[in-house]
Structure formats: C-alpha cells, structure tokens
Amino acid sequence: MSARNRELVALIPASLLVTAGFAGVFIQRSNALSNISLTYGAIFLGLCLIGHIVIRMTLPNADPYLFPLVAALASFGIVMIYRINPTLARQQAQWFVLGLVLFAVTIIAFRDYRKLERYRYTIVLISLGLLILPRLPGIGYQANGAYLGVRIPGLFVFQPAEFAKIGLVIFLASYLRDTRQVLATGGRRILGVTIPPIKHFGPIIVIWGLAMGIMVLLSDMGSSLMFYGGLLAILYVATGRLSFVVIGLLAFALGAWYLGTHIPHVHARVTDWLHPFDPRVYKATLGSYQVANGVFAQAAGGIFGQGFGQAVITIPGTHPVQYLIPAPQTDMIYAIITAELGLFGAAAVLIVYLLFIARGFKTAVLSRDSFSTLLATGLTAVFAIQVFVIVGGVTRVIPLTGVTLPFISYGGSSIIANFVLLALLLLISDRARRPVR
Amino acid sequence: MNAQITRLFGFIVVLFGLLIVFTTRWTVVDKSSLDNNSLNHLTLIQELKIKRGRILASDGTVLAKSVPAGGGTWSRTYPTGPLFAQAVGYSNLSQGQAAGLELSDGQYTRGLQTGLNSVFGQLTSHRVGDDVYTTLDPKAQRVAVQSLGGQDGSVVAIDPRTGAVKVMYSNPSYNNNAPNVNAPGTTTFNRATQGEYSPGSTFKVVTTTAGIDSGKYTPDSTINGNSPIIVSGVPLQNDGNQSWGPQTLTTALTYSINTIFAQVAENVGRPTMTEYMKRFGFYSKPPLDYPPDEMRASNVKGPSGRAIPPGSPNEDIGRIGIGQGGLAVTPLQMAMVAAAVANGGKLMVPHMTARVVNQDGVTVKTITPSVYHQVMKPAVATQVAQMMTKVVEEGTGTAVQLGGISVAGKTGTASIGVTGSNLTNPWFIAFAPVQNPKVAVAVTVDQSQGGFGGTVAAPIAKNVMQTLLSEGQ
Numbered sequence: 001m002s003a004r005n006r007e008l009v010a011l012i013p014a015s016l017l018v019t020a021g022f023a024g025v026f027i028q029r030s031n032a033l034s035n036i037s038l039t040y041g042a043i044f045l046g047l048c049l050i051g052h053i054v055i056r057m058t059l060p061n062a063d064p065y066l067f068p069l070v071a072a073l074a075s076f077g078i079v080m081i082y083r084i085n086p087t088l089a090r091q092q093a094q095w096f097v098l099g100l101v102l103f104a105v106t107i108i109a110f111r112d113y114r115k116l117e118r119y120r121y122t123i124v125l126i127s128l129g130l131l132i133l134p135r136l137p138g139i140g141y142q143a144n145g146a147y148l149g150v151r152i153p154g155l156f157v158f159q160p161a162e163f164a165k166i167g168l169v170i171f172l173a174s175y176l177r178d179t180r181q182v183l184a185t186g187g188r189r190i191l192g193v194t195i196p197p198i199k200h201f202g203p204i205i206v207i208w209g210l211a212m213g214i215m216v217l218l219s220d221m222g223s224s225l226m227f228y229g230g231l232l233a234i235l236y237v238a239t240g241r242l243s244f245v246v247i248g249l250l251a252f253a254l255g256a257w258y259l260g261t262h263i264p265h266v267h268a269r270v271t272d273w274l275h276p277f278d279p280r281v282y283k284a285t286l287g288s289y290q291v292a293n294g295v296f297a298q299a300a301g302g303i304f305g306q307g308f309g310q311a312v313i314t315i316p317g318t319h320p321v322q323y324l325i326p327a328p329q330t331d332m333i334y335a336i337i338t339a340e341l342g343l344f345g346a347a348a349v350l351i352v353y354l355l356f357i358a359r360g361f362k363t364a365v366l367s368r369d370s371f372s373t374l375l376a377t378g379l380t381a382v383f384a385i386q387v388f389v390i391v392g393g394v395t396r397v398i399p400l401t402g403v404t405l406p407f408i409s410y411g412g413s414s415i416i417a418n419f420v421l422l423a424l425l426l427l428i429s430d431r432a433r434r435p436v437r
Numbered sequence: 438m439n440a441q442i443t444r445l446f447g448f449i450v451v452l453f454g455l456l457i458v459f460t461t462r463w464t465v466v467d468k469s470s471l472d473n474n475s476l477n478h479l480t481l482i483q484e485l486k487i488k489r490g491r492i493l494a495s496d497g498t499v500l501a502k503s504v505p506a507g508g509g510t511w512s513r514t515y516p517t518g519p520l521f522a523q524a525v526g527y528s529n530l531s532q533g534q535a536a537g538l539e540l541s542d543g544q545y546t547r548g549l550q551t552g553l554n555s556v557f558g559q560l561t562s563h564r565v566g567d568d569v570y571t572t573l574d575p576k577a578q579r580v581a582v583q584s585l586g587g588q589d590g591s592v593v594a595i596d597p598r599t600g601a602v603k604v605m606y607s608n609p610s611y612n613n614n615a616p617n618v619n620a621p622g623t624t625t626f627n628r629a630t631q632g633e634y635s636p637g638s639t640f641k642v643v644t645t646t647a648g649i650d651s652g653k654y655t656p657d658s659t660i661n662g663n664s665p666i667i668v669s670g671v672p673l674q675n676d677g678n679q680s681w682g683p684q685t686l687t688t689a690l691t692y693s694i695n696t697i698f699a700q701v702a703e704n705v706g707r708p709t710m711t712e713y714m715k716r717f718g719f720y721s722k723p724p725l726d727y728p729p730d731e732m733r734a735s736n737v738k739g740p741s742g743r744a745i746p747p748g749s750p751n752e753d754i755g756r757i758g759i760g761q762g763g764l765a766v767t768p769l770q771m772a773m774v775a776a777a778v779a780n781g782g783k784l785m786v787p788h789m790t791a792r793v794v795n796q797d798g799v800t801v802k803t804i805t806p807s808v809y810h811q812v813m814k815p816a817v818a819t820q821v822a823q824m825m826t827k828v829v830e831e832g833t834g835t836a837v838q839l840g841g842i843s844v845a846g847k848t849g850t851a852s853i854g855v856t857g858s859n860l861t862n863p864w865f866i867a868f869a870p871v872q873n874p875k876v877a878v879a880v881t882v883d884q885s886q887g888g889f890g891g892t893v894a895a896p897i898a899k900n901v902m903q904t905l906l907s908e909g910q
Contacts, residue, residue, distance in 0.1 A: 237441040282476055292476060298463040299471035300479050312482045316510040324478070343464040347457050354453055361446045365439045373438055377445070384449045388456065395459035 003064040003433070004056045010068035011052060014075045015045040021079030024308035040082075044075055047096060054104045058111070059430035063363055066429065069356040070407055070422055074415075076349065077408030080337060083309050084329045088410050095412040099419035106423035113427045117371055120174040127167030128210070130160035135217055161223040162404070162417035165386075166424070168227055169378035172207070172234045177371045180238035207231045208248070212255045219265040221256075222389050222401030226382060228252055229389075233381035234374055237364075273399035293325045294335035294394050298346075305342030313339070329410035331402050334394045349408070350391070357384045360425055366432040376428045379421050484530055485510035489546040490566035492525055492538055495603075495791065498575045500525045501539060501546075513539070519610035520578060523627040524571075524602075524789060526728075527613040534616070536625060538789060540728045542569045545793045545802070567801060568794045572601035577904045581606045584897040590882035591628035591768040594901050597776035597868060597877045599806035600785030602725070603905055604878070605629050605769075630723070630732040633765035634881055637849030637890065638693045638833075639864045640760030642774055645690055646821055647713035648701045650782075650813040656687045656820050660697045668699045668755035690824045691832035693848065695759045702758020710757065711748040716812040718773050718784065720747045724809055725769065725787045735766035760849060772879035775866040777810075778825065778845070779874035782818035784809045826871050834865065836895040839903055843871040846898070848890030859887045865894035869902050876905045 001009075019041030048071045055062055074096065082089035110116065116123065133150045134140040140150055151157045176183070211228040214220050232248045235241075260270045265286065272288035275281045276295065281288045300311060313336060315322045325332045338346040360380030367373040386403055393400035404414035463471065472480060488511050492501035500521050506512040513528050515521070526537015535543065548566035574594075581592035585608050594604035611623035618625065626632075648654035662681030665672040675681065675695050681688075689697040702710055714720060722732045736744045737752055745751050745763065756762030769787065777784035786809045793802040813821070825845035828834045833848040849864030863885050868877040878901055880894040 233445055237438050237445060240438070240441050277474060277476060279476065295463050296471055296474065296477045296479055298460065299468045299477075302464050302468055312479050312486070316482060316485055316506065324482075338460060338464060343457075343460055346460050346464075350453050350456055354450065357449060358446065361442050364442050370438070373442075377438075377442055381445065381449075384452075388449075388452050391456045392452075392459075395456055395463065397455055397459050 002060075003062065004052070004060060007055065007064040007067055008052055010065060011045075011048050011071055014048060014068060014071035015041060017072060018044045018075035018079060021076065021308065022082065025079065025083045027309075043093070044078070047100060051100055051103065054100075054107060055426060058107050059426050061433040061435070062426040062430040063359050063433070065359050066356065066363075066422060066425055069352060069359065070418075072352055073349075073356070073407040076352075077333075077405075077410075079308075080333055080408065081329050081410050083340075084313065084323075084333075084336065088329055091412075092410055092415070095415040098412070099415045102416050103419040103423045106420050107427060110424070110427060113375075113424060113431075114369075114371060116170050117174040117177070120171045123167045124171035127164040127171070130164045130167070131210075131214060131218070131223075133160050157412075159404075159411065159413040161220065161226075162411075162413040163420075165223070165226060165230065165382050166379070166417060166421055168207075169230055169234070169382055170375065172231060173371055173374035173378050176234055176238040176374055180370070180374075183235075183239045183241070183244075208251055208255075211252065212259070216259060216263065219263060220401070221266060221269065221399065222393070222403035225389050225398075225401070226386050226403060229385035230378055230382035233385070234378040237377045238370075238374055269399040269401065273393075273396060276396070290326050290332065291393075291396065291400050294332050294400075295396060297325060297332075297335040297339040298395070301339040301342045301346075303343050305338070305340050305345050308340055311336065311339035327402075330404055331390065331400070331409075332394060333405055333409050334391050337408075350387075353384070353387050353406075360384075363425055363429040363432060367428055368432060372428045372432060376425060379425055383418070383421060481530060481533075482510070484547070485512075487511070487547055487564040487566060489513070489528075489543075490548065490568040490796075492542065492546065492569045492571060494521075494571060494573045494575045496575060500571070500573070515613045517575065518612050518614060519623075520575070520582065520606075521573060522610045522613040522625075523607045523629065524573060524605045524727075525613060526731075527616050529616070536616075536728060536731060537613075537627075538569070538571065538727070541726050542790055545569050545790075548795070565796050567796070570791045570794060571789050572596070572599075572603060572791045573605070573789060574603040574905065574908070576908065577604045577901055578606055580900050580904045581897070582608070584900040585882070588882050589628075589884065590880070590894075590897075591632060592878065592880050592897060592901060593629050593768045593772040594876055594878045594905060595772050595776045595787055597779035597785065597874050600776070600787045600809070601791065601806075602787055602789045603876065604901055605789070607632070627731055628881075628883075629768045630725070630727060632767055632881070633733060633735075633738075634768070634862060634864070634883075635851040635853070636760040636764055636766045636771055637851035637862065637864050638695075638760055639771055639774070639847045639849035639866045639879075639890070640764060640766070641690055641693065641698045641758070642778060642821065642825065642847050642866065643713060643717055644698050644702050644705075644710070644758040645686065645824060646717075646778070646813050646817065647705050647710050648686065649820055650713070650817045651705055651709050653705055654686055654701060656824055657685050659683045659685055660689065660700055662689060662694045662697045664696050666696045666699065668703070669753045673699055673756065673759075687824045687827055690847070691827045693828075693833055698759045699755035703755045705758075707748055707750075707752060707754045710754055711752075713812070715747065716784070716810045717777055718770055718809065719766070723767075723769055723773065723787060726790050726804075732769075733767055735764075735770035738763045738765045760851065768879045768881050770879075771864070771866050771881075772877055775846075775868045775879060776877035777812045778818050778821050779868035779877045780818075781815040782811060782813035783815075784812050822868075822871055822874075825867075829867070833889070833891040834867070834895050836891050837865065837867055837899040837902075839869060839899060839906070842869055842906060844869040844899075844902070845871045845874075846895065848895060850889045850891075853884065861885045861888055863888050863890040863893035865890045865898045867895075867898050867902065869906065876902050878902055 022040045081092050149159045211224045214224040232245050236245045260266050268286040272291050276288035276292040364373045364376035390403045390405050392398040404411050406418045488503045501515050503511040504514050526539040528535040528539040546566045581604050591607045607628035662684045664675035664678050664680045719735045722734050739745045753762040786807045790804050792800050795801050822845050829844045829846045834846040846867030851862040853862045854860035864881045866879045868874045878898045880898045885893050
C-alpha cells in the first residue's frame, strides 16, 4: 500500500472517534441520539479528506501517520471542547478550517523549505518582535498574571508565543547547522570540559537571556521552558555534547530559582505547585484553586473515568455557567479528560502524542541534510515539551503554566501554529522519503 | 546525529512516563484522600446530583421531596412547611446545613446502600435515593396546631405499644423551605425535644411509680396531707395552703396534693427515685431517631442552671418529687412517662421512621419496635393507670373526658415568673383507652395567665387523642 493510501486508512479511526464522541455527549445531554453528531462526524471527516488530498497532491512521499495522528488528537479535542462548551466547539471547528488553509498555504509556499535558512535573521527578529507584543500597551493583555496574548479590539486575539516557537526553531536549526562542527569539536578544555569559542556561544547565550527575559517581562514560565527546552534539544542533537545540556539546565534552574523567589507571579505559581491544599494558598489571589481543583477532577476520574459528559465541571445553579475549574477548555483540559476517561483515557492521549513525537523524530532521522534533521528535531522537541509543560503542570510534576495542549486545547493561535508545524514536518518528511533517482 | 535523536526520544519517553506516574498518583494512589479533602466540592456537587427520596407521613402525605434545581442537581422542598418543620427539618447541602429527619434519615433518602448494591450503584449515573415513610400523622398534627391556637408550647403523641411518634409539634414553628433564624415569630428550636420545662405535678406519676414499684407504698397507703411541711429546711405548701389530713396515695394523685408526694419522694429516697427516673429515660437524651444536637436530656438543674449529676446530694428530692427542685424536662420525656405507664410499664424506644422503600416499591428496611426499659412491673403499671384514671374522672383532669372512652392523665401547673405574677406553665400528660392504650400524649403551654394544666393543656390533649383514636389507631 502506498504511503498516501495508508494515511487514508489511518484516518478512519479518527473519524470514528469523533462520531462516537459526539454521540456519547449527545446521549448524555439529551438522552437521545441526534443526527447532529453524525453531521459533525461527516464534516470533520470531510476536512480530514481535504487535508489528505492536499498532502496527496503535493507531498506524495510524506510520513503517512503524522496527519492521521493529528486528526485523532484534533477530533478528540473538539469532542472534549464540545462537551465543555458547544459554542466554543463551533469556533474551534472554524479555526480548524483556517488551520487547514494555512497548512495548505505553508506546504505550497515552502515546497522548498530550505530557503527559510536564508531568512533566518529576519525570522528570529520577527519571532522576538512577536514575543514582545503582549507587553505593548493597548494591544497586550494579561491572563492569570502572565502576559500571554495580544488583542486587536474587534478583530482577533492571538498568542504570539505559539508562532514564535516555530520561528525560533527554524533559526536555531539553521544557525546550528553552520556552527555545530565548531561547537562539537573546537575550543579549549577547562576542567575536562571542552569549551567552544565564545563567539559561537553568543546566539545561544542570547536564547538563554531570551528565556529569562520572557519570564521577567511576560511572567510566562511555560513558553520560557518550552523555548529553552527546544534549544537544549537541538543543541544536544547538533553537537552530541551532553555537557551543554547539563550546563544549560543548571543555568536555567539557577535563573528560574532566582526569578521564582523574586517575581511575585512566578513565586505564586511555585507556591501553588508545592502547597496546593493549604487553605491559605488555595484561597489566595493567584492561589492554588485551579491546580487543586485540577487534581480533584483527576482523582474523581479514577482508573476508568466517570464517562464522557459525566464529570462535574460546572458549579450548579450558576447563570451564566461558571466552571468549577478555571480555563477547562485550554490549560486544564487534561484534567477534564482524566475526570471523564480516567487514567486509561489520559494515558491513551499521551501515547498518541508519543506516537506523533516518534514519527517526528523518525522524520529527523531519515532526513538527508543537517538543516532538515535539526529542524524536524526542533519542531518535534518543542511540540513534546509543550505537551510535557502543560500536562506536567496539571498533574503537578512542575508548576502550572499557561500553554495549550497541542491540537486538543481550545484556541485559534494554537491550532493554526500547530498546523503550520505539522506542514513543516510533512515537508521535511516528503523530502527525506523521496526515492533517490 | 541519529544516536542523539534516539536518546532524546528516550528522554521524552521518560518525561511522559513521569506524567503517567503522576496521573496514576492522583487517580489511584491518592484518590480517596483527595475525594475527601475539605477543599474538594466535587463530592458535595455529586450529592446535589442525587435525587433524594421523599419523606412521607403515615398516610402518604409528602413531607419532603426533591425538585430539579438546574444543572442536573436537586433541591428539597417541604409541601407541608411549618406543620412538620420541627420533625422533618430541612437540608441545604450547598450551605452544609441539615436538621431533623432530613439529617437523621439522610442515609436512606440519599440511598447510601452498602455492599453489592453500592458497587452497582456506582455504575448508574443518576443516583436516586429511597423513600422514608414516617409514623407522623398529619391529621392529628393539624389538630394539635389548631388546639394550641397560637400559644407557645408543644404537643407530643406516641403510640405506647410501639413507640411510634404520631404527633410532634412545637409552636412557634418555622418555614423549613426557607429556614431563617432571623425571621420574626419563627424558630427552629424544637420545644418538644429541646424545651426545658418544669414538669410540675405531671412528675407525680414518676414519684407514684417509684413509691409503689419499690414496694414502699400501695395506692391505698395513707399519708398525712397537711400543709405546710418543711422540706429541705424550707416550708412547702399545698395549692391554696390547704391541709388535707390523712389521704390515700390515690386521692393524693387525684387532687395533686404536694405535701404527700414530697413525703413519698423523701421516704423512697434519692437513690431509688434516681433509679426510676433513669428507667423512664431521664438523665439521658431520648433514643429517638432524630439528630442528637436537637435533643436535650431531661434532668435536674442547680441554681447556676447547670445539670446536677444524677443522685447528687444537692438534689432536693422532696421538691423533685412534686416536679420542682430544678427539674427541667422536655415534652417528649413526659410523653414517654405516660407511654411507659400505658404499655404495662414497658417503655418502647420512640421512633419517627417507620420503613424505607426503594424506587422499585420494595421495602428495604422496616423499623421494628423495641423495648427501651421495663420501668415497672405490669401490675404496678395497672395500679398507676387506675390512679391516673381517677384524675380524669373526678380530679383535676376532668376536662379531658372522652365520652365512652376511659382516659388516664395527670395535670401539672408550674408557677413561673416572679412571685405573685400569677404566670403559669400548664401541663397535661395522658393516655387512652385505659384498658387498651393506643395513644399517649404530653402537652405543655409555655405561659398562661393563671391557667391550669386541667383547663389549658388538657383540652388540647383531648382533641389530639380523640383524633388519633377516631382513626382507629
């Protein structure tokens, strides 16, 4: 079977999932199966088919599993969002359409994605500019103490970090393609550690400074961790030097510790993480209410969950509806998944992410040039770390920070940016798997 | 670079493993402690989603039921409102407040089965509780309310054979659909179980029982009824300071002669009196299926208002014998006194819950009558009953006579307020029919301007008994 036919067959589970999911929610809501669930399933299947046809026409050799895995995550996500708030699900579906358009545009515009290398400084400057936007007066806005978004009144709201992550990865992949040999072998040895010439470290130190700056200026630990983790992953793969990673992590830990004790918002997040069930912390402004209720929701789910649509997520008798856990459709969606589908459902979602990540790294391994390898590695690593940061925050592995769960959380920026990320991975994959003539 | 990518993937797998470990920690390892965390409102909201069973009167009148409150939750309404507010109570889960049967029978109305049922109960999403049928009688309860006629006071009626509480009313009552401690003219305070009254002469039934059952007296024992006599160093008078001369114990009860009963109590002695009081249920909270916080033990209070330990030398046993001396009793306790005499000396455990019926109409639990104490020998109970019958036939309680049905009773008129204020606290306890008692009552009115137990309280008792007997109890 050709790669594209395998992709087509692999889309079937996703379409079944979305139909079964909507049916489940409908049955729970109205005790009667509505044909709307089938309509939703059909529309979603149609969108998947369009995506598939775009890939079939433009990238015949691309990895056959990346797109179906995304379809599975996205269909699962839209069912979860529908269950939380049907209005948001309709909007999310519209973002899907826009995401698919940008997906197609990316594929067509960057058939030869390697030309991105030429614009690496432009790209990094735009990315940095994007990151600063939320801090600009008038358009920037704060959420839970962090500067996460940009709002153009009457037009749209978006989260620049979602797009900046792709730009930064492109820059790093390109930059390290040029300098990785020097970084890997050059320099003097001090205390048994080889230190490359300082001028090659410059941009990397800049990135470290950037990560810290994001924390200081935007109070956004999640994005900071995501970018920095992505950097270390690319750096490690490019140079093969674990010492860079260790030094990098130590530097980050040191910076995070300093900021954690000196920036009130960051400090509050750390306190919430460590003592979520302390009544004073629980009731405080920027307190642990969200984290604690996320954990309560997971506990309520148990091993098998309470069933689709069964978990208590709203405060009864509130009009308009008030959610028990703030941001159930974005930051806390993993807690809702666990509440309804239990440990098994949550683990299944994580495994789907791992499969996607595995295919991403597979693409990196198959790539025939360093830039492609580093770009695929970086995109996959940033994606993986983003999942870890938000799920880790909800499960209290690390402090909770506001990043989205890719393809599942509600949010236009997240959906569109991750579709662009998928398009780039498929472009790299198509080139890597193209038969050698 | 491929080796590094493999290792990087391995590292990410470890990170994701950590996520699964932590998810397992919350969903499995720490689940029960998290579910029970005091900050966790999920359990409460789950409770709100249970459609609790109804509480019904003995004739099927709905006293409490669940109505949809939006968002799949339920709230409680009480169709009979103030009529049964004291007995039924209320439940407001979101404020964590509950009272009365709503609290004490919550395990049934919420349908908290144990064992295999609970395992399967978990699988169904919409939990529905069981219905609770009570022993309460709406018709008699209404008669009690009407007969009290707005006076502060309390009426309790019990089936002496089973301990089933038929009537429990305390005036003023409150609207249990909207309990509000600040609402004027209403109170959640249940006089029937929490009111602390001086029982007055109704307590002479207890003294009589102790005197006869202990073997020291018979109904025909003759005792000097002159007035006043010195009791605990202080003169004690009869009503109107009347000197009765030598009289039998039966006559003494019929006309409620204080000086004779003070002598009987002192002669029987503090330990024996205490023993009989305990048998009747004094000194401990009643075994009623009602929240303990809403019941008080009937006991003896010292001058400071604090309870004196049973049998303490500080008890003025002579005055206690006539219902004074710091005795503080609840109407429920005095109804139990009447019921014990009525049921051949066998005091049954009072109860309001009759049976629990699940949604399939199957009775899952029936409350079987049980004996609380054998207070006195059956023969003694017959003698005391005969003496109490005299009270109604020719003594202070003639107002309670029911044409054709013999009634046994005892009046009480406790003086309250400052000396000379003429304020009284009228009492009446009774049971009927004497040969085959089916109902025992206690009635008290908080305050009367010179009224007597026989004139103020007895007619109320009469109406309630008449209603219950006409229903073929």
